[in-house]
Amino acid sequence: xxxxxxxxxxxxxxxxxxxxxxxxxxxxxxxxxxxxxxxxxxxxxxxxxxxxxxxxxxxxxxxxxxxxxxxxxxxxxxxxxxxxxxxxxxxxxxxxxxxxxxxxxxxxxxxxxxxxxxxxxxxxxxxxxxxxxxxxxxxxxxxxxxxxxxxxxxxxxxxxxxxxxxxxxxxxxxxxxxxxxxxxxxxxxxxxxxxxxxxxxxxxxxxxxxxxxxxxxxxxxxxxxxxxxxxxxxxxxxxxxxxxxxxxxxxxxxxxxxxxxxxxxxxxxxxxxxxxxxxxxxxxxxxxxxxxxxxxxxxxxxxxxxxxxxxxxxxxxxxxx
Numbered sequence: 001x002x003x004x005x006x007x008x009x010x011x012x013x014x015x016x017x018x019x020x021x022x023x024x025x026x027x028x029x030x031x032x033x034x035x036x037x038x039x040x041x042x043x044x045x046x047x048x049x050x051x052x053x054x055x056x057x058x059x060x061x062x063x064x065x066x067x068x069x070x071x072x073x074x075x076x077x078x079x080x081x082x083x084x085x086x087x088x089x090x091x092x093x094x095x096x097x098x099x100x101x102x103x104x105x106x107x108x109x110x111x112x113x114x115x116x117x118x119x120x121x122x123x124x125x126x127x128x129x130x131x132x133x134x135x136x137x138x139x140x141x142x143x144x145x146x147x148x149x150x151x152x153x154x155x156x157x158x159x160x161x162x163x164x165x166x167x168x169x170x171x172x173x174x175x176x177x178x179x180x181x182x183x184x185x186x187x188x189x190x191x192x193x194x195x196x197x198x199x200x201x202x203x204x205x206x207x208x209x210x211x212x213x214x215x216x217x218x219x220x221x222x223x224x225x226x227x228x229x230x231x232x233x234x235x236x237x238x239x240x241x242x243x244x245x246x247x248x249x250x251x252x253x254x255x256x257x258x259x260x261x262x263x264x265x266x267x268x269x270x271x272x273x274x275x276x277x278x279x280x281x282x283x284x285x286x287x288x289x290x291x292x293x294x295x296x297x298x299x300x301x302x303x304x305x306x307x308x309x310x311x312x313x314x315x316x317x318x319x320x321x
Contacts, residue, residue, distance in 0.1 A: 003184075004181050006176055008175075009176070009177045010173070011173045011175075012173070013170075013171055013244075014169070014170050015169045016166060016167070019166055022050070024164050024165055027137075027167065030135070030138060031133040033155030035066050035098060036066070037064045037066050037100070037101050038060040038064070039060075040054065041056045042055065044102040046101070046103045047101045047103065066101045067098050068125035069125075070105075071120060071121070071122060072120065073095045073104045075093065075095065076092065077117070078093060086140055087108065087110070091111065093106065093107070094107065094141060096123055107141055109123060110142050111143060123141040124152055129156060131158055182212050182221070186210055187297065190296060195259065196208075196225070198222070199221060199223040200214035200221050201219055201221070201222070203216055203217055203219075205263040205264075206225050206263050207263065210224075230260055230283065230307060231262070231265075231285075231304070232284070232312040232317050233280055234256045234265050234320055236278055236280070238278070239254060251276075252271065253269065254267060255268065255278065257304055258317050265320055268303065272287070272306060281312045282311055283308075283309040283311065283312060284306055287301065288300060288302060
């Protein structure tokens with residue numbers, strides 16, 4: 001077996017949520033250059049405000065505007081920032097209790113050395129130049145020099161006055177995917193225009209993508225099998241709902257295709273036929289992208305399209321649903 005394949009992978013999506021009246025008020029305040037807290041039944045002012053009281057469970061209704069100046073109550077040093085953190089250089093994360101609040105707020109503190117941070121130091125909000133109603137409207141906290149007048153930073157004017165009702169936050173994960181030797185066989189085959197599987201020597205089932213051992217009996221699967229590029233639609237779903245990043249206009253069909261000679265179906269697109277004409281048992285074939293676009297990916301197969309052959313008999317695929 002030749003060396004295994006590795007590739008960087010990023011999984012990302014935009015997380016959208018409605019803010020409701022409490023968090024919406026807090027974020028609207030940030031956009032307008034003020035910090036809003038909520039008072040609990042115990043009399044404590046919490047920033048950001050809690051949507052529901054931790055004791056009575058009643059919805060928060062009393063809001064308090066607190067100062068943008070406060071005191072560091074705890075902190076930690078970040079010597080090597082990672083992607084999407086507030087700074088691309090060393091900085092501190094600090095818990096800051098703003099004047100008028102009873103519970104600290106976590107945010108970045110712009111200092112150049114851990115020697116510049118201490119519990120009890122006075123800091124103030126540095127506002128972002130452009131504010132949109134997000135926690136990042138507070139760019140960071142910055143230290144007040146000893147003896148410096150405790151004057152808040154004046155924020156620039158906000159671009160809108162409409163209440164903030166929703167936020168969009170990008171969630172992203174970068175990692176390095178290392179394929180197993182069996183998966184590497186599969187991906188190398190795709191880069192050569194072939195669909196590769198492996199056969200279990202005990203039960204004779206052919207798996208695609210191949211795996212190191214048969215899930216039915218645990219026997220190592222060493223025999224390589226080049227599979228047919230035609231197969232049968234077993235089950236399918238018609239996608240009618242549009243979503244962010246969608247590459248094909250609905251309606252379209254995502255189906256499980258049982259390739260001839262395989263015992264596991266693969267999930268792929270069915271195109272070249274109206275969505276309402278796709279059916280179980282339909283015979284389909286792989287349609288590849290141009291060869292100069294091939295890489296080590298199942299996306300080398302652009303989609304599956306009908307062959308025009310008669311439908312497969314149900315008994316030929318009923319055990320693969």
